[in-house]
Amino acid sequence: MSVTGLLARSFFVHRVGSRSVFTSSKRDTNSPNWLRVGLAFGSSVFLWSLLFKQHSDDVLEYKLRNNIN
Amino acid sequence: MGWIPDEGKGLPPPGVVNRNSFWLGGMGWCAAMLHNAINHRPPLKSGVHRQVLLTTIGWFLGYHLTKYENYVHAKLDREMNEYMKLHPDDFAPKEKKTFAEIVEPFIPVR
Numbered sequence: 410m411s412v413t414g415l416l417a418r419s420f421f422v423h424r425v426g427s428r429s430v431f432t433s434s435k436r437d438t439n440s441p442n443w444l445r446v447g448l449a450f451g452s453s454v455f456l457w458s459l460l461f462k463q464h465s466d467d468v469l470e471y472k473l474r475n476n477i478n
Numbered sequence: 479m480g481w482i483p484d485e486g487k488g489l490p491p492p493g494v495v496n497r498n499s500f501w502l503g504g505m506g507w508c509a510a511m512l513h514n515a516i517n518h519r520p521p522l523k524s525g526v527h528r529q530v531l532l533t534t535i536g537w538f539l540g541y542h543l544t545k546y547e548n549y550v551h552a553k554l555d556r557e558m559n560e561y562m563k564l565h566p567d568d569f570a571p572k573e574k575k576t577f578a579e580i581v582e583p584f585i586p587v588r
Contacts, residue, residue, distance in 0.1 A: 438519070449527035453534040460494065460538050467491030467545070474488040 486549040492541065499540030506536030 471477075510529040511521040519525065562569050 446527045449531040453527075453530045456534045456538050460541055464491060464494050464541070467487075470487050471490055 482546060482549050486545075486552070489548055489552055492544040492548060494541065496541065496544045498544045498547070499537045502536035502540035502543070503533045504536070506532035506534075 507529055510525060510532045513528065514521045514524050
């Protein structure tokens with residue numbers, strides 16, 4: 410009984426000890442994931458507001474430090 | 479910011495529209511469009527929320543990158559100017575000759 414022979418025979422043995430419950434389906438592109446869309450737009454708005462706030466803070470700090478008013 | 483020390487805050491801040499923001503925002507947009515194209519979706523029309531989000535992230539990072547770049551350049555310039563003040567002999571202005579003094583008279587050989 411060589412190893413190759415044993416391996417060749419295992420091809421015909423069907424395992425019934427386990428089954429998978431996972432199913433797979435193609436993505437439905439017609440109905441968007443509104444939660445993800447909302448989160449993306451929401452975080453974009455948040456980042457833009459953060460950027461403008463940081464910019465105005467920087468301008469104010471620059472004017473204060475160099476006594477420009 | 480975290481990586482710019484206190485002295486850097488006296489520098490004029492970059493505008494919201496700046497070169498690094500434009501480039502990184504454009505890269506984010508292209509990344510979103512490439513993602514669409516790889517997944518066989520129409521590149522411009524689909525996933526607008528992704529395009530907007532990636533562009534925004536790029537723009538935001540570009541602004542802070544420009545601020546850091548300005549700080550690094552200002553620091554280097556200050557150090558260079560201080561060195562030049564400490565060693566004025568090395569940076570004496572050269573006396574300039576006009577071209578008329580250098581050029582030899584033209585004697586055509588026919």
